[in-house]
Amino acid sequence: QQQVKQSPQSLIVQKGGISIINCAYENTAFDYFPWYQQFPGKGPALLIAIRPDVSEKKEGRFTISFNKSAKQFSLHIMDSQPGDSATYFCAASRGNDMRFGAGTRLTVKP
């Protein structure tokens, strides 16, 4: 079964705009929620991650918002740049058990 649901599948944003990607999880045992960025032909690379004891984490232009009661979390990319164009995956994990969303293909138009 799909334990992590991600939306939208694809997203087109103008340069300078805000990109928002949403994820929902089912298993309340998950205790680590990373976001990965993947460029074509490359493996996923960790972008930013959060644990459920905080509701928000910001690193530069990237912010995770976390809603434990709703079992949802989202990635916000501020001032989106063409170089941000990639596929983004959310994930939820506990220990070695990591489940990924299906991914969002982000295109930032110049």
Added chain:
Amino acid sequence: GAGVSQTPSNKVTEKGKYVELRCDPISGHTALYWYRQSLGQGPEFLIYFQGTGAADDSGLPNDRFFAVRPEGSVSTLKIQRTERGDSAVYLCASSLNRGGEQFFGPGTRLTVL
């Protein structure tokens, strides 16, 4: 230092053949993971090694799939009697220890004709 490396980068084989995919993790990382990524999907967990032992192989789809890590470093994913449905990108990741940040390799794209 070097990241996770995987060889080959691409592998084309015929249905029914045997293939081996290799992963070189980051030096010193005790945990190693294999994932399978189908087109348009996120990585799907296959197997996790802690040191030399397969601590969790619950993601292996069937007994045609097997993985080893004999010296606690390099790992090989082995697929017997390949089927067209095995076509995917096989990703390897390593982390310093269990539950730590996972660093992914570039993957091996397997195509079964």
